[in-house]
Amino acid sequence: MFVDNITLRYRSDPRREPTARSDFLMRDPYDILGVAKDADIKEIKKAYRKLARQHHPDLHPGDRASEDRFKEVSSAYDFLSDPDRKAKYDRGEIDAAGSPKAQRRFYRDFAEAAGGERYADPSASFHAFEDIDILSEMFRGARRDRRHQRGADLSERIEVDFLDAVNGAERELVLPTGKHVKMRIPAGAVDGQVMRLKGQGLPGPGGGSSGDLLLELSIRPHPKFTRAGNDIVSELPITLSEAVLGGRVEVATVDGSVNLTIPKGSNTGTRLRVRGKGALLADGHRGDHYVTLKVVLPNPPDDDLVRLVEGWAPSHPYRVRD
Amino acid sequence: MTTTVEQITRVYRIERVELESWIAHRWIRPAETAQGLVFDEVDEARIALIHELREDLKVDDEALDLVLSLLDQLYATRRVLRTLTQAVSGLPEPVRAQIRDRLRPEGG
Numbered sequence: 209m210f211v212d213n214i215t216l217r218y219r220s221d222p223r224r225e226p227t228a229r230s231d232f233l234m235r236d237p238y239d240i241l242g243v244a245k246d247a248d249i250k251e252i253k254k255a256y257r258k259l260a261r262q263h264h265p266d267l268h269p270g271d272r273a274s275e276d277r278f279k280e281v282s283s284a285y286d287f288l289s290d291p292d293r294k295a296k297y298d299r300g301e302i303d304a305a306g307s308p309k310a311q312r313r314f315y316r317d318f319a320e321a322a323g324g325e326r327y328a329d330p331s332a333s334f335h336a337f338e339d340i341d342i343l344s345e346m347f348r349g350a351r352r353d354r355r356h357q358r359g360a361d362l363s364e365r366i367e368v369d370f371l372d373a374v375n376g377a378e379r380e381l382v383l384p385t386g387k388h389v390k391m392r393i394p395a396g397a398v399d400g401q402v403m404r405l406k407g408q409g410l411p412g413p414g415g416g417s418s419g420d421l422l423l424e425l426s427i428r429p430h431p432k433f434t435r436a437g438n439d440i441v442s443e444l445p446i447t448l449s450e451a452v453l454g455g456r457v458e459v460a461t462v463d464g465s466v467n468l469t470i471p472k473g474s475n476t477g478t479r480l481r482v483r484g485k486g487a488l489l490a491d492g493h494r495g496d497h498y499v500t501l502k503v504v505l506p507n508p509p510d511d512d513l514v515r516l517v518e519g520w521a522p523s524h525p526y527r528v529r530d
Numbered sequence: 531m532t533t534t535v536e537q538i539t540r541v542y543r544i545e546r547v548e549l550e551s552w553i554a555h556r557w558i559r560p561a562e563t564a565q566g567l568v569f570d571e572v573d574e575a576r577i578a579l580i581h582e583l584r585e586d587l588k589v590d591d592e593a594l595d596l597v598l599s600l601l602d603q604l605y606a607t608r609r610v611l612r613t614l615t616q617a618v619s620g621l622p623e624p625v626r627a628q629i630r631d632r633l634r635p636e637g638g
Contacts, residue, residue, distance in 0.1 A: 319605035
């Protein structure tokens with residue numbers, strides 16, 4: 209057998225002879241494990257298990273210092289897990305001289321090198337570099353002739369008027385490079401939508417094609433209109449007489465003004481629909497416009513109205529609250 | 531340097547059937563040669579890890595399957611990251627500066 213040729217020794221190998229040569233004096237093993245001096249083997253084991261979980265180098269590949277901490281903790285545990293040695297140490301007969309161990313190479317020392325590839329998850333097929341999903345983004349469209357690499361994409365945010373987004377528009381844009389380009393804002397564009405301007409990114413090195421410019425649209429709110437999907441919502445103030453008696457009022461929509469009939473007996477909160485005056489859709493149709501009525505009393509109060517209500521109210525009580 | 535089943539079971543003090551079950555689980559994948567199974571240092575380090583996970587950290591066999599799978603994914607990701615880092619370090623300085631800027635957290 210060639211046992212002696214094995215450089216790596218498992219640390220709890222009981223055949224390991226304590227070496228006479230003591231290279232370093234270990235700190236108190238009880239201190240290292242964070243247990244009381246009178247801790248029994250059960251407590252020691254529990255403390256060790258917790259620390260080993262925290263510091264095992266193979267479980268913390270990015271933490272170089274974990275190796276030293278783990279070695280210290282496992283030496284302390286090794287030392288105290290031998291009842292004979294523990295008893296001698298407890299009686300003060302020996303000190304905590306550590307015996308230097310064969311250089312241990314942890315799994316992490318191999319796992320990140322080419323050797324570790326053997327143990328790569330076969331179901332995840334990590335073989336090709338580009339297979340890692342987070343990186344594939346980086347190589348999208350870039351696996352062409354390396355001498356003519358495509359330039360990098362640029363991204364910018366631009367503010368767009370509410371009505372331009374609803375109705376669509378063509379606007380001129382000054383790029384960070386100083387170049388003026390025309391861009392078409394599609395009808396029905398929504399906040400956060402990204403537009404790609406082909407070939408307006410960085411030029412490609414070595415004569416490759418230019419990257420694209422990615423524009424994220426940030427749509428400015430409108431003072432009157434709010435968008436709800438393909439519909440537009442607005443509030444419409446009406447007079448007391450328009451509410452009570454009905455009438456025709458002009459309403460602004462994103463597609464021009466329209467005359468709207470207020471039905472007799474309308475109230476604050478009444479919702480009326482104006483068909484086909486909402487946001488423009490890709491097929492050329494439009495969503496609807498909804499107005500929510502808001503009854504506004506004369507301001508300052510009208511004396512005649514006050515007298516009228518004084519005469520009317522006592523004989524016409526009505527409940528508006530629960 | 532390679533090691534045989536006999537050497538492994540003696541040095542790491544594990545039962546032969548135990549080692550065989552680890553191999554059956556594909557936790558350990560030794561090379562098969564005319565002289566039987568042989569283990570290289572990667573396998574050995576992994577055997578030490580599995581031994582510690584089971585004995586010291588009390589990870590049971592079902593959980594171990596999951597732990598190893600996550601560890602293998604972690605190391606695969608770190609291998610890729612390392613390759614990426616090497617690729618980046620070979621780029622001209624202005625490009626590396628651009629990458630540094632991009633990696634800086636917002637407002638940092």
